[in-house]
Amino acid sequence: MSRTHLSALQVAAWNALEMGPVWELRTRPKTATVGQESYAQDRFVADRDALSPTALMDSETLRATVQSCQLCSLCNARQQALFGSGTIPANSMWIGHAPSAEEDALGAVCAGMHGSLLDAMFSAIGLDRARDIFITNHLKCHAPREHEPLPEQLQACSSYLERQIALVSPRVLVALGQFSAQTLLATQEPLESLRGRVHAHHCAGKIIPLIVTFHPEDLLRRQTEKAQAWRDLQLIKAALA
Numbered sequence: 001m002s003r004t005h006l007s008a009l010q011v012a013a014w015n016a017l018e019m020g021p022v023w024e025l026r027t028r029p030k031t032a033t034v035g036q037e038s039y040a041q042d043r044f045v046a047d048r049d050a051l052s053p054t055a056l057m058d059s060e061t062l063r064a065t066v067q068s069c070q071l072c073s074l075c076n077a078r079q080q081a082l083f084g085s086g087t088i089p090a091n092s093m094w095i096g097h098a099p100s101a102e103e104d105a106l107g108a109v110c111a112g113m114h115g116s117l118l119d120a121m122f123s124a125i126g127l128d129r130a131r132d133i134f135i136t137n138h139l140k141c142h143a144p145r146e147h148e149p150l151p152e153q154l155q156a157c158s159s160y161l162e163r164q165i166a167l168v169s170p171r172v173l174v175a176l177g178q179f180s181a182q183t184l185l186a187t188q189e190p191l192e193s194l195r196g197r198v199h200a201h202h203c204a205g206k207i208i209p210l211i212v213t214f215h216p217e218d219l220l221r222r223q224t225e226k227a228q229a230w231r232d233l234q235l236i237k238a239a240l241a
Helices: 008-016 043-051 059-067 101-106 112-124 151-168 178-185 216-221 223-240
Strands: 092-096 133-137 172-176 198-203 206-213
Touching: 059 151, 092 151, 092 178, 101 112, 112 216, 112 223, 133 151, 151 198, 172 178, 172 223, 178 198, 178 206, 206 223, 216 223
Parallel strands: 092 133, 092 172, 172 206
Antiparallel strands: 198 206
């Protein structure tokens, strides 16, 4: 498949992971629903990780690198770059779009009303933020939710995120919102069609179950979707059992 068949966001995501700009269509999908016919991990995934400058960083070195990052224009308006919060390693890793203005000011991921709602969601399925969870965003600097990252912005943060996933080594990944889901799965499918099933994410030679749900900001704006989010939480709970 050539890059002419992809959106700019998909091209940026694949280039950021050093898997572009042109590749051949394979008989086996690069993402798959967990539970479907298993297949061997493509060799180029391991090669890609080995070539990444962040591939050998420990968590503290990676945190310092993120906090001092000036690889794209988002650094010009931020108050701070946010690495994420929680335990490393962790049973589950939750990934959003970018820090909100409030989180940028407070220096904490998923703070304020978003954080309170997430804590309630965690408690509802028996998870403890301090013990079971690591939370981060794809973009490490504040950007408006409606902002579609420029290729260099996405590229700057993608290697950080992939190394974080490798270090956290979660049993389950949770994509919060459409941007996170589409970027992690390299797809343009809408949130509605990505929810309700378990996907697979490739990282450091492993296949990690990935579940898609709403971003807490969406749930605060649209209370009626909380019932659907509850079904997502049950799927997450079952995957962690």
